[in-house]
Amino acid sequence: GQQLNQSPQSMFIQEGEDVSMNCTSSSIFNTWLWYKQDPGEGPVLLIALYKAGELTSNGRLTAQFGITRKDSFLNISASIPSDVGIYFCAGLKGAMLTFGGGTRLMVKP
Amino acid sequence: NAGVTQTPKFQVLKTGQSMTLQCAQDMNHNSMYWYRQDPGMGLRLIYYSASEGTTDKGEVPNGYNVSRLNKREFSLRLESAAPSQTSVYFCASTQDHSYNEQFFGPGTRLTVL
Numbered sequence: 001g002q003q004l005n006q007s008p009q010s011m012f013i014q015e016g017e018d019v020s021m022n023c024t025s026s027s028i029f030n031t032w033l034w035y036k037q038d039p040g041e042g043p044v045l046l047i048a049l050y051k052a053g054e055l056t057s058n059g060r061l062t063a064q065f066g067i068t069r070k071d072s073f074l075n076i077s078a079s080i081p082s083d084v085g086i087y088f089c090a091g092l093k094g095a096m097l098t099f100g101g102g103t104r105l106m107v108k109p
Numbered sequence: 110n111a112g113v114t115q116t117p118k119f120q121v122l123k124t125g126q127s128m129t130l131q132c133a134q135d136m137n138h139n140s141m142y143w144y145r146q147d148p149g150m151g152l153r154l155i156y157y158s159a160s161e162g163t164t165d166k167g168e169v170p171n172g173y174n175v176s177r178l179n180k181r182e183f184s185l186r187l188e189s190a191a192p193s194q195t196s197v198y199f200c201a202s203t204q205d206h207s208y209n210e211q212f213f214g215p216g217t218r219l220t221v222l
Contacts, residue, residue, distance in 0.1 A: 004151070006151075009149070033210075040215070040216070041213075041215055041216070042113070042199050042201070042213025042214050042215055042216055043152070043199075043213050044213070045210045045211075048210065088151055088152070090151075095140070095157060095159050095165070096154055096157070096167065096168075097142075097152075097154065097211065098154075098168075099144075099151030099152040099153070100151050101149050101150055101151045102149070102151050
């Protein structure tokens with residue numbers, strides 16, 4: 001099946017620091033999505049990207065859809081303790097979402 | 110609105126036992142999905158139903174069956190559970206299968222001994 005390589009697998013940062021994570025794929029996707037999952041809950045959509053090169057922000061979050069349509073990154077600025085969780089990238093093609101392995105973010109107050 | 114609900118929250122089975130995971134959504138969505146989540150592997154699609162009356166295989170369908178009972182409900186059945194099916198199972202729904210935002214349920218944690 002299709003593979004999305006997400007990195008880093010985990011990050012432990014100080015509150016206030018900026019965070020960057022990315023996703024690469026061997027396949028082209030029509031839409032890139034970034035989700036956050038809190039412990040014991042399902043993923044929640046953070047940002048959706050629809051066009052190659054698109055840069056979209058949602059508060060302290062910024063994500064970009066790579067020009068080749070095979071990659072995407074997510075930045076979080078000025079991290080806060082509630083940013084803790086697992087962040088997933090996902091590529092949409094047709095009816096199917098393919099997820100990356102996740103980046104576990106830990107924030108030290 | 111409750112969104113997407115799943116039952117049960119937790120389940121322990123013995124190898125060979127069968128069970129059905131239930132999912133319901135109250136958002137009048139057309140498309141529904143079943144995923145499994147294993148450590149370090151993100152979520153993988155088991156089956157999906159693009160619209161009422163249709164179901165299709167996803168990435169990892171072996172060992173599972175699904176039923177789209179009506180527009181609201183989409184169940185996942187394990188006929189003969191195996192330890193490899195120990196996982197967290199998530200149901201999701203979206204307005205249309207080509208629409209981006211899938212809304213996820215809280216998950217069912219299944220252990221097969």
